[in-house]
Amino acid sequence: MSNGAAAAVSSPRRRAPLPLVLAAGLVAAAAAVPIAYLVVRALSADEAGRALVSLDLTVELVVNTALLAVGVVAAALVVGVPLAWLVVRTDLPGRRLWGLAASLPLVIPSFVAALALLGALAPRGLLQQLLEPLGVEELPEVTGYWGALLALTLSTYPYVFLLAAAGLRGIDPSAEEAARSLGSGRAAVFFRVTLPALRPSLAAASLLVSLYVLSDFGAVSLMGYDTLTTGIYTRYEALLALDAAAILALVLVALAVVIVLLATRFGARGTIYRSTPGAGRQAEVVPLGRWRWPALAFCTSVLGLFLVLPLGVLVWWSVQADPITGRAGIAWDAALNSALAAGVSAAVGALVVLPAALLAWRYPSRIARFLERLTLSPSALPGIAVALALVFFGARVGGVVYQSLGLLIFAYVLRFMPYSLASTRASLDAVSPRLEEAARGLGRKPLGATVSVVLPLARTGILAGAALVFLSAVKELPATLLLRPIGFDTLATRIWEGTALGAYAQVAPSALLLVAIAAPLVYLLSWRNAWELGAAD
Amino acid sequence: MRKLTVAALAAVITALTVVAGAATAPEQTTSLTIYSGRDRVLVEPVLDRFEQETGIDVNVRYASSTALATALVEEGRNSPADVFWSTEPGTLGLVAARGLLKPLPQATMNKAPARFSTRSKRWVGTSARSRVLVYNTQLLEQSQLPRTIWGLTNSRWKGKIGIAPTNGSFQAFLGAAIHLHGEARMRTWLRGIRNNEPRTYPNNTTTVQAVARGDVAVGLVNHYYLYNVLADTPGLPIRNHWFQSGDPGSLVLAAGVGIVSSTKKHAAAQRFVEFLHSKWAQRFIARGPGAAEYPVVRGVPIRPGLRPLAQVKGPKYSLGRLSVDLPKAVRLLLEVGLLK
Numbered sequence: 001m002s003n004g005a006a007a008a009v010s011s012p013r014r015r016a017p018l019p020l021v022l023a024a025g026l027v028a029a030a031a032a033v034p035i036a037y038l039v040v041r042a043l044s045a046d047e048a049g050r051a052l053v054s055l056d057l058t059v060e061l062v063v064n065t066a067l068l069a070v071g072v073v074a075a076a077l078v079v080g081v082p083l084a085w086l087v088v089r090t091d092l093p094g095r096r097l098w099g100l101a102a103s104l105p106l107v108i109p110s111f112v113a114a115l116a117l118l119g120a121l122a123p124r125g126l127l128q129q130l131l132e133p134l135g136v137e138e139l140p141e142v143t144g145y146w147g148a149l150l151a152l153t154l155s156t157y158p159y160v161f162l163l164a165a166a167g168l169r170g171i172d173p174s175a176e177e178a179a180r181s182l183g184s185g186r187a188a189v190f191f192r193v194t195l196p197a198l199r200p201s202l203a204a205a206s207l208l209v210s211l212y213v214l215s216d217f218g219a220v221s222l223m224g225y226d227t228l229t230t231g232i233y234t235r236y237e238a239l240l241a242l243d244a245a246a247i248l249a250l251v252l253v254a255l256a257v258v259i260v261l262l263a264t265r266f267g268a269r270g271t272i273y274r275s276t277p278g279a280g281r282q283a284e285v286v287p288l289g290r291w292r293w294p295a296l297a298f299c300t301s302v303l304g305l306f307l308v309l310p311l312g313v314l315v316w317w318s319v320q321a322d323p324i325t326g327r328a329g330i331a332w333d334a335a336l337n338s339a340l341a342a343g344v345s346a347a348v349g350a351l352v353v354l355p356a357a358l359l360a361w362r363y364p365s366r367i368a369r370f371l372e373r374l375t376l377s378p379s380a381l382p383g384i385a386v387a388l389a390l391v392f393f394g395a396r397v398g399g400v401v402y403q404s405l406g407l408l409i410f411a412y413v414l415r416f417m418p419y420s421l422a423s424t425r426a427s428l429d430a431v432s433p434r435l436e437e438a439a440r441g442l443g444r445k446p447l448g449a450t451v452s453v454v455l456p457l458a459r460t461g462i463l464a465g466a467a468l469v470f471l472s473a474v475k476e477l478p479a480t481l482l483l484r485p486i487g488f489d490t491l492a493t494r495i496w497e498g499t500a501l502g503a504y505a506q507v508a509p510s511a512l513l514l515v516a517i518a519a520p521l522v523y524l525l526s527w528r529n530a531w532e533l534g535a536a537d
Numbered sequence: 538m539r540k541l542t543v544a545a546l547a548a549v550i551t552a553l554t555v556v557a558g559a560a561t562a563p564e565q566t567t568s569l570t571i572y573s574g575r576d577r578v579l580v581e582p583v584l585d586r587f588e589q590e591t592g593i594d595v596n597v598r599y600a601s602s603t604a605l606a607t608a609l610v611e612e613g614r615n616s617p618a619d620v621f622w623s624t625e626p627g628t629l630g631l632v633a634a635r636g637l638l639k640p641l642p643q644a645t646m647n648k649a650p651a652r653f654s655t656r657s658k659r660w661v662g663t664s665a666r667s668r669v670l671v672y673n674t675q676l677l678e679q680s681q682l683p684r685t686i687w688g689l690t691n692s693r694w695k696g697k698i699g700i701a702p703t704n705g706s707f708q709a710f711l712g713a714a715i716h717l718h719g720e721a722r723m724r725t726w727l728r729g730i731r732n733n734e735p736r737t738y739p740n741n742t743t744t745v746q747a748v749a750r751g752d753v754a755v756g757l758v759n760h761y762y763l764y765n766v767l768a769d770t771p772g773l774p775i776r777n778h779w780f781q782s783g784d785p786g787s788l789v790l791a792a793g794v795g796i797v798s799s800t801k802k803h804a805a806a807q808r809f810v811e812f813l814h815s816k817w818a819q820r821f822i823a824r825g826p827g828a829a830e831y832p833v834v835r836g837v838p839i840r841p842g843l844r845p846l847a848q849v850k851g852p853k854y855s856l857g858r859l860s861v862d863l864p865k866a867v868r869l870l871l872e873v874g875l876l877k
Contacts, residue, residue, distance in 0.1 A: 048864070052871060061877065224737070226877040234876060237604045238703035239867050240631065242611060391611070398615025403598075486570060486598040486617070497577075502743040 016363035017446065021371075023355035028374035031414055034389035035253065035381065041392050042246040049243025052235060058251060065227040065255065068148055068220070069210040075153040076209050077202065079302055080160025085190070086295050088168040090286045098299050099165065100522075105306050106158040107518035109475035111218025111496065112511045114151035115504050116310035117142065118222060119317065126313055147223035152216060154306045156209040160202070167201030168194070173283035186286065199266075207263035214256050215382035217478035222499060228252040229384050229478065236388065236482070246392070249385040256380040311515070317508030330509045331494045338490040339517065341405065342473035345412035346420075349469035350462050352413060353421035358450065361428040362436070372421070379418035386415050387479035394483075408483045412473040419472065420465030427461020428454070467521045474518055491517075568594040569805045570617050572609065574602025574624045574705070575792060576742075578765075579828060583821055587812050593805050602628040602705045609637055609797065619800040620809055622663070624792050625705035626655070627712060630860025633659035638795035639803070641810065648814040649833040653791040655857040662791035663813045664822045665831040667849045668710050669760045669777040670786065671745050676754045682778045686714075686786035689755075690729025698735040699744045699756035702875045706741070706759050706790055711869065712862030713854045714785035720869065727873040737875070742766065749773040757786065761829040764840065768827035782850030789851040791833070 086092045087099040105113075120127050121142040128139045142150060171194065179189045217229040228248055235245035288295055356375045359368040378386065390411050394402040401407055431454055439449035455462065477492045484493060491514045498507030573580050577599055584595045598605065598618070606628035609616055621638065623629045632638055638659040646658055653662030672682060683689055689698060701707050715723045736753050738744040744756040745766045760777050767773060780786040794813055796806045812818055819832040829840040839845060870876040 051868065054871070057871070057877060221739075231877055234703060236607065237601050238705075238708075239871075239876070240603055240607055240628075240864065241867075242607055391608075395608070395611040395613075395615060398612065402612070402615060403617060486596045500739050500743070501576075502746040 016359055016365065016368065020355050020359055020363075021367065024359050024368075024371045024375070027352045027356060027417075028371045030410075031375055031378050031417075034386055034393060034414065037393050038246055038249055038253070038385060038389040041243065041389075042250040045243035045247055049241060050247070052239060052241040052244035053231075053247050057231070058248065061226060061228045061231045061248070062251065062255060064225065065214060065229075065252075068145065068152070068225065068227060069213040069259070071145070071149045072152045072156060072213045073206045073209050075149060076157040076160045077206070079153065079157040079306075080205070081164050081198075081202070082298065083157075083302060084161050084164035084168055085194075086299065088165050089283060090288050090295070091292075092288060092295055092299070093292065098303075101303050101307060102161050102299075103158045103522055104519070105154050105310075106162075106522055107471065107475075107515050108155060108310060109218065109477065109492065109514065110151055110155040110212075110216050111222060111477055111492075111499070112314075112514065113154040113310055114147070114219040114222040115495075115499055115507075115511070116313040117147065117151055117154070119504055120309050120313045126316060127309075143223050144225050148216075148220045148225040151219040151223060152213055154310065155219070156212050157306070159208045159212075160205040163201045163205040163208075164198060167198045169282070170201075171197045171283070176283060203263055203266050207260065210259050210263075211256060211380055211382075214252065214259070215384070215478075217384055218496065228255070229382065232384050232388065233478065233481075242388075242392075245388055249382075249388050252382050253380075253385050256382060260380050311512075314508045314512045314515075317505035318512060320505075330513050331489070331491060334489040334491045334494040334510065335513055335517070337488055338474050338492065338514070341408060341412065341488075341490060342470045345409050345416065345473045346466040346470035348409065349413045349417045349420045350424070350466040353417050353424055353465070354455075357421055357424040357428055358454075360425060361431075362433060372425075375421055376418040378414050378416075381415065383411070383415055383476055383479040384482070386411055387482035390479075391482055403483075403485050405485050405488065408480065408485065408488075411479045411483050412469070412476065415476075415479065416469040416472045419468040420462075423461045423465030423468060424458060425461075427458040427464075431457045471518050471521045474514065567592070567805070568596055569619050569802055569809060570596045570598070571620045571622055571809070572598050572600075572605040572618045572797075573622045574600065574605055574628065575622060579822075579825075580622075582825065583813070583818055586817065586821075587809060590812070591805075591808060593808070595809075601703075606632050610635055613637070614799050616797055616799050618797045619802050619806045620794060621660075621797055622792070622794045622813075623660075623705075625709050625859070626660070626662075626791055626793055626856040627709050627859030627863030628705060629660040629793050629795055630655065630857060631863070633657060633795065634860050637798050639798050639800075641796065642807075645807075645810055645814070649791075652789075652856070653833050654793065657857070660793040660795035661810070661814075662793045662833045664792045664819075665833055665846060666706075666759045666761055666790055666792070667779070667831075667846075667851065668706065668786055668788045668790065669758060669779055670755050671748050671758050671763055671775055672755045672778055673748050673751055673753075674774040674776050676751060679776075679778065682755070684781045685784045686757075686780060687726065690726060690733065692733065694755070695733045696736075697754040698730065698733055699738055699747050699753035700730070700735050700875070701738045701740050701744050701758070702870050704740050705863075707757060708863055708866045708870070709790055709859055710757070710785060710788050711866035712859055712864075713788050713852065715865050715869065716858055716862045717785055717852055717854060720865065724869060724873065727869060727875065731873055731875055735875075745775060749775045759790070760843075764829035764843075765827045777844075779844065779849060783852050785852050785854075787849060787851045788854060789831075789846070789849060791856055792830070 083102050087095045087102065092098065119125055121139060123138045123141050125139065128136055175197065176189050176193050179193045184192065215229065217233060220227045221230050221233070228251060232245045232248045232252065235241040235248065353375060356372050360372045390407055394407050435457070436449050436454050439453040440446065444452065475492065477496060480490055480493055481496065484490065491510050495507040495510050495514065498504070580597065584597065587593070588595055602623040602625050605621060605623070609618060609621060609632050621629065621632060629638070633655070640658040641661055646654055646661055649662040653665055654660065670682060683691070711723065736747065738747060741758040741762040742765065744758050745762045747753050748756045749766060763775055763777055766775070794810050796803065796810065800806050814834050816834070816837060819834045819837040822828055822830050823832040823837055824840050829843055831839060831846045
């Protein structure tokens with residue numbers, strides 16, 4: 001990010017206004033308190049609680065979780081990078097459409113992906129019924145590790161695709177051209193020049209994907225694969241063991257921190273350098289020629305598996321009742337609740353990060369950087385850990401706070417405000433501080449200048465950030481299960497309850513609605529905005 | 538400083554609650570908050586009727602009985618709950634042991650037989666259910682079924698058994714068996730079950746559905762889920778099998794209810810408990826759509842075709858013991874690796 005540039009042109013008045021520092025500090029503190037609660041609780045666990053997390057079991061769950069993260073990252077890279085290259089760099093027929101379609105699975109929550117894949121690929125599922133005339137009597141079962149891998153790849157490869165596509169657009173083509181002119185073939189250029197230049201984007205994407213896998217609860221439990229999140233949930237839900245859940249949650253947070261440190265080391269701080277300033281040149285388009293057909297086959301099979309198949313299953317179930325569990329309608333009340341909670345979270349999430357973003361943009365200092373980091377840190381916190389911390393906190397405080405919609409929204413905002421901060425920061429960096437100074441010079445008060453001049457210029461990033469918070473909140477499952485107020489069902493929890501009763505087909509219309517609510521937001525996030533989001537630290 | 542941050546945080550959340558609350562319905566003043574471990578489909582009609590009859594509004598938090606017991610313990614005096622309606626006596630006992638349930642009046646205790654309540658009067662049974670082995674009639678003849686749970690460790694059941702180890706009733710069965718047969722023997726039994734590679738399901742309903750589909754041949758469940766699944770889809774090839782008399786696999790359990798100590802709505806809560814013992818509620822629990830539990834109040838008929846409770850010969854076991862035996866069952870399940 002262009003911190004250096006912003007600092008170079010900023011005004012001589014470097015001291016940040018105290019209210020701004022206090023506001024940013026309060027938000028950052030709110031991010032830190034729940035985890036402090038979790039630590040205290042885990043450390044004060046009694047013997048009975050500790051007995052329900054043996055070392056062997058903890059190691060097994062950590063290994064399971066890590067193996068899944070590694071597998072999903074690898075699969076998402078294998079799917080996402082070639083797709084991005086084909087869409088950005090080649091003359092693939094219909095590449096704009098492929099690009100849009102490739103980012104669409106972003107709106108399919110992992111638990112919806114899992115239940116659709118289970119329905120399609122079960123030994124006697126829908127795919128087998130389709131293939132029955134060809135003599136296929138039973139398909140192999142796709143559950144456990146491979147099932148979870150498939151469902152999570154579906155939900156996460158779009159991050160790799162979007163960031164790789166943005167990275168490819170941002171690469172200065174001159175290095176590739178130089179390599180070509182020195183006699184390297186296309187493949188050699190791709191592996192020796194393009195891929196290394198993409199490293200920051202891919203590291204950032206891998207970080208996003210692995211944190212997603214760490215937080216996932218729905219897909220792994222539907223697929224019957226034991227990870228840290230399922231271990232935490234089992235202790236909360238079925239074992240009378242909140243202390244044990246807190247201990248495992250802390251292990252999960254530690255694993256997330258390790259992953260962030262690893263990714264940072266391997267260059268996740270994504271900066272794409274250009275050799276020349278000013279507007280970038282686009283790389284030349286690679287003609288595919290005969291390779292067009294395998295390329296199209298690749299795109300078709302990826303999107304067939306990850307978009308057409310799951311949506312097809314949901315549509316099929318919506319029109320055709322399941323022989324065991326029957327049919328049901330759309331949970332409109334739950335949809336309203338989802339929209340309400342996610343909507344308020346998006347608005348609050350956009351507002352609360354403004355002090356930190358303005359501070360970092362206008363008054364860069366060690367404190368500003370520290371507060372920004374702290375506000376960004378919850379992006380590494382799995383939702384179930386945040387929720388558990390807030391359950392402890394809420395039960396202790398009680399009163400109107402406990403089991404309130406406010407606490408749920410607080411969890412959403414806390415968990416997802418890093419997205420909104422990153423996005424807001426990225427667009428603020430494009431605003432010259434001189435404009436604000438001009439407004440001040442013309443007699444505006446500091447707050448007035450910010451509101452009337454700066455924020456409108458940064459609105460794209462602020463809105464994209466809010467959209468990302470909305471999208472994430474609407475899909476959120478584990479924290480919602482733990483924190484929702486009495487009688488407050490969201491689409492996610494209603495779908496989850498349905499799956500717990502084996503009523504996959506009954507919840508299909510609600511799952512489709514959830515996807516439909518989230519779908520338009522992909523438009524906001526795709527292409528240009530994704531570049532900004534991805535490039536932001 | 539920490540106090541200050543916590544206070545500030547509480548203030549922020551309160552503000553959020555007010556903002557969000559303005560958008561939702563206003564809070565009712567004469568309302569009762571019920572923590573229900575029982576499924577929504579079996580509870581909602583009862584609550585609707587209660588609201589109609591009494592004019593008292595009811596809020597329900599649905600979750601597993603275990604999760605609700607955990608929540609009640611965590612909340613302590615702060616609990617918003619007035620009533621805890623649980624599927625399983627062990628969780629009631631655990632909450633009662635912490636002093637979080639009030640003693641019930643003797644008249645209420647007298648409604649249910651002593652075997653379905655507790656001497657401490659902290660909870661009373663609302664319905665009874667038996668553990669059974671549900672089986673797929675297309676895959677198995679009745680004569681092929683084991684006469685005791687010990688038979689299930691035979692290798693011919695490999696890959697054919699469905700269980701729900703996170704389910705409170707399954708854990709209660711195991712807890713009772715640990716008391717009756719000793720931990721060592723049950724450890725051996727559980728290992729035998731584990732070596733038979735059972736399929737695990739999240740609850741009774743999905744276990745019965747899996748048996749109906751033929752994914753597994755038999756499932757260890759509560760007896761009435763069969764009727765629940767058959768109500769959705771009549772004609773499925775499933776039937777209940779009772780183990781021989783005295784076998785822990787035929788344990789008779791009770792669902793029960795208690796009043797939370799911290800309630801400020803004692804009269805309304807008491808009224809709700811009484812309503813659950815009313816003829817109408819007991820009849821619904823016994824014969825409502827998809828329902829087939831045993832009523833606890835005398836004179837209410839059971840579902841036609843269901844084996845009468847007098848003919849279900851479970852083991853002799855006092856349900857009040859479950860608050861001690863349930864945690865043992867959980868530890869054993871973790872130790873053997875059926876839970877993770």
